[in-house]
Structure formats: structure tokens, C-alpha cells
Amino acid sequence: MTGRAQDGLLFLARLLLAAALLPTGVARALNVSGFAVTLAATGLPSPNAVATAAVIVQVFGPVALILGVLPRLSGLALAVFVGVMAVLLHPFWQFSGPSAVAERTLMLADFGLAGGFLIYAMTGPGRWSWQGWRQGARASAGAGKASAKAPATSSAAARGGSKPKRAPGRNPARAAA
Template sequence: MLTRSEDAALLLGRVLIAALFLPSGYSKLMNFSAFAASLTAKGMPYPTIITGVLVAAEFLGPLALIIGLWPRWTALALIGFTAAMLWLTYGPSMTGLVFRPRQNVEFFQNLAIIGGLLMYFACGPGVWSRTRLR
């Protein structure tokens, strides 16, 4: 049983993580074709389908995160999105990034986001969520 302050911390953590994803998800949703074109330029197969999945994860995932719906599925979707974007950004050269931490702050920030989402996966949304109100 969590205390009231722990439930408040879980709610605040959910809102802060969602605040990271939601603006860029909305931007990608409004510029869907440009995002699909950038994936096409990177040589991705089926760029429109992949764009749809990524945009859905980045826009709908934070909304589910704020509300506290399907906590494990939401966490897994956002972890998958973050991992996919890491792969699209850095490609197979990710292994060399671990040994140059000062030169790749964004890479380690994304790993920290994945860590926070894994904690959400393990702890759940807390009492102040749609899942707990049912």
C-alpha cells in the first residue's frame, strides 16, 4: 500500500514523462508526411506503416500515461518507441557510444527515459489513475 505522497510522486512522474513525449508526438502527427519522408530517406522499409506506429506510440502513449491506462502496455510501447528512435538516430554504432559518455549526452538521456519507463512498468500508475478507479 502506497502512501499519499508516493501516489502523488507517481502521478507527477507520469505527467513529467508524458510532457517529454507529447509535444514531439503532436508535431510528428501534424507533419506526418515529412516524418514518413525522413524515414524513407533513411532507407526504412514500409515507411508509412512504421511512421503510423511510431506516431501512435509517441502521441497516444503519453495520453495513456497521464490517465494511467494500461500501465504495462503503455510503458512497453514508449520503451519500444524510444529504442526505435535510438536505433534510427544512432544505428548500429550505438555500442561505441557507451565508451564516450560526455560526447553523447542525448543517448544517455534516452537510456534514462527507458529506465524511468521500466520503473513505471514495475511500480504501476499508483492510486490516482484510471486503472485504480475501476
């Protein structure tokens, strides 16, 4: 697979994973107290604090995912979030019949999302992301510095001289910075 195709598929995967959480996160952000009531019904202590933290993760996590910011941290945080919420919101063992099957299916779907977030945390976002842009900017800046230094060393070699000797101590590039 070519690099462009792989980067495109990683971007598409990030969009699809974010689409699984972001709409619900926005809806919960508009009604945090209602979500806190849902959490309180599960017997969770401090439902307001948990609901607020969950909304923050569920809104800002997918945004970080789409942009490709801090992939290891955001991927792990989203995987843990989805796994914990799956257990809290879909306790299939408390149901019987079709309700238990539906809750188990929802829990397994959430665990599948958690797996996707873990894969993202391990593979990274690809070049079509904030991280990829930063790495590309660093590489082009490094290439610019290398090409700027190349004529100076080749001209010294062309004159028959050897490489200029550096004074012991700090690297001149570091000393200027």
C-alpha cells in the first residue's frame, strides 16, 4: 500500500472513530445534568463529577483524534473511557431475555471501539494530522539547514582544505540557539 493510501485510510479511520463519540458527546454536553441522572441510576458515586469528566473526554477526545494530537494519550484515554462507560451503561448481566442480548451487543460494540482507539494509540495518526504536519515541518527545516551547510563544506573541500575544525565545547548550532 502506498504512503498516501495508508495516510488516507488512517485519516478515514480517525474520522469514523470520532463519529462514534462526538455526536453523543455534544448531546451530553448540552444536557450534562440529564447524563448525571442516568449515571446516578447505575449507583455511581459523584455522578455530576463523573458526567462532567465524561463530557470533557467525549467532546475533546474525538477532536484530538480527528486532528491527530497526542495520539498515544488521546487513544488510551478514549479506550479507557469507552471501556468503563460500556461496563457502567450496559450491564447485560442484570437483564434477561432480549434486553440482555441487546445490552451485551452494545457492550461488545463499545469494546470494539476501545480496540480501535488502542490501535490508533499504537499506530499513530499518519501524515494527514497535526503530528504528521509537525514532523514534516521539522524534516523540511532540517533539510534546509543541511542544504545550507552543504555548500560551505564542499567549497572548503574544493579549495583543497580539509573540514574546518571546531573548537572544543558546545556545538555552534546549539550555542546560537
